[in-house]
Amino acid sequence: MRYAIIFTVIICAIVFYIIFGHNGMLKYNELVTVRQSYEERLREMDKEIAEKERELELAIKNQEYLEGIIRRELGLQKVGEDVYIIEDNKTTEEKK
Numbered sequence: 001m002r003y004a005i006i007f008t009v010i011i012c013a014i015v016f017y018i019i020f021g022h023n024g025m026l027k028y029n030e031l032v033t034v035r036q037s038y039e040e041r042l043r044e045m046d047k048e049i050a051e052k053e054r055e056l057e058l059a060i061k062n063q064e065y066l067e068g069i070i071r072r073e074l075g076l077q078k079v080g081e082d083v084y085i086i087e088d089n090k091t092t093e094e095k096k
Contacts (some may be wrong), residue, residue: 019025059066070076077083 018026021027055069059069071078075083075085
């Protein structure tokens with residue numbers, strides 16, 4: 001009887017350590033969540049890199065496209081051309 005109680009206590013301690021210990025299941029679940037968030041960020045960055053590579057190829061091949069990018073980024077205009085800057089309400093509110 002006494003050995004059964006000691007054995008049960010030891011088993012409970014081991015189970016407790018497996019679940020709540022330094023490298024237990026709770027820590028494992030937390031690390032899985034962090035890993036998934038990093039994988040999502042990596043996928044987004046891969047999409048952005050692909051988009052930038054495509055934009056670079058277009059800029060190299062098409063002089064007018066390159067000119068449009070430069071004019072848009074620097075806010076330049078051609079002679080006799082009017083430039084209208086339209087701001088999005090969401091962008092304006094986020095800056096505040």
